[in-house]
Amino acid sequence: MIEWIIIIVSTIGAAAILIASIGIIRMPDFYLRLSVTVKAATLGCGLLLICAAIYFPQISVTTKAIAIMFFLVLTAPVSAHMIGRAAYFINAPMWKGSVRDDLEGKYDRERHRLKSSQEIQNEKKDI
Amino acid sequence: MINLSAYFEYVILPILAISLVLIFIRLYRGPEVVDRVVALDLLIIIGVGVIAVFSMITEQSTFIDVGLIVALIGFLSTIAFSYYIEKKGKK
Numbered sequence: 001m002i003e004w005i006i007i008i009v010s011t012i013g014a015a016a017i018l019i020a021s022i023g024i025i026r027m028p029d030f031y032l033r034l035s036v037t038v039k040a041a042t043l044g045c046g047l048l049l050i051c052a053a054i055y056f057p058q059i060s061v062t063t064k065a066i067a068i069m070f071f072l073v074l075t076a077p078v079s080a081h082m083i084g085r086a087a088y089f090i091n092a093p094m095w096k097g098s099v100r101d102d103l104e105g106k107y108d109r110e111r112h113r114l115k116s117s118q119e120i121q122n123e124k125k126d127i
Numbered sequence: 128m129i130n131l132s133a134y135f136e137y138v139i140l141p142i143l144a145i146s147l148v149l150i151f152i153r154l155y156r157g158p159e160v161v162d163r164v165v166a167l168d169l170l171i172i173i174g175v176g177v178i179a180v181f182s183m184i185t186e187q188s189t190f191i192d193v194g195l196i197v198a199l200i201g202f203l204s205t206i207a208f209s210y211y212i213e214k215k216g217k218k
């Protein structure tokens with residue numbers, strides 16, 4: 001019974017990682033690549049770690065595997081946000097089919113600060 | 128009764144190897160430096176998965192500790208790369 005659970009969960013995890021790698025090579029744009037890969041790879045790696053947690057009977061190993069999973073789920077969005085922000089500041093090119101850029105004009109490029117909508121409205125009033 | 132370690136060796140590890148090769152292609156080609164940083168981050172995350180599978184194949188639960196350290200190093204390296212890339216664009 002437990003073998004079948006491990007086989008099903010690990011297959012889903014490996015498939016998610018494969019989808020992430022196909023996404024990173026096929027997507028046309030940095031932002032699309034980031035959005036595809038980080039989520040799918042974190043899901044796949046978390047599922048493989050769940051397999052390890054089920055497989056080993058010792059409670060210490062299970063705790064460690066779940067701790068790694070928790071750490072990955074906690075840190076992947078943080079690192080993805082930081083690298084996306086850096087890419088926006090160095091003007092990574094967008095795909096030509098992109099429809100809208102919500103951040104356009106909202107970043108203060110000198111001080112690297114995001115303006116609130118209140119400040120933008122005040123600037124429009126001054127003009 | 129199925130042989131679990133044979134399934135890992137002949138199905139799961141080849142899938143992970145193919146995805147590592149595809150990510151290496153992006154790491155080699157990547158037009159921007161941020162593409163390369165994301166590819167490196169993804170390589171490290173998949174490395175943690177490979178370590179988990181390998182610890183199940185060899186039945187050595189000590190390898191899980193290695194995965195913890197690798198995940199920590201990957202997070203810190205991505206943070207450091209993005210910090211300095213952003214600083215480079217500032218001047």
